[in-house]
Amino acid sequence: MEIQREIRNYIESNGIKFNYVAERSGIPIKTFYRIVNGSKKLSLEEFEKICFKGLSVDPSFFLNKSSQNMRKRA
Secondary structure: OHHHHHHHHHHHHOOOOHHHHHHHHOOOHHHHHHHHOOOOOOOHHHHHHHHHHHHOOOOHHHHHHHHHHHHHHO
């Protein structure tokens, strides 16, 4: 769930439309919304599509942020 939250925050803070990312990623919009809202688990394939195709961001960007946030809570 943490990575999905990071993806959602990234999209919102950069003023990107969810529809745009979903379309570029090749993920159906309903599925995409379920992913970023945390009601669907994010598969590795979906994660890669969102990062590489949808956002043009290296996946490690979100993985590093997620692990930093987890350490802060501990």
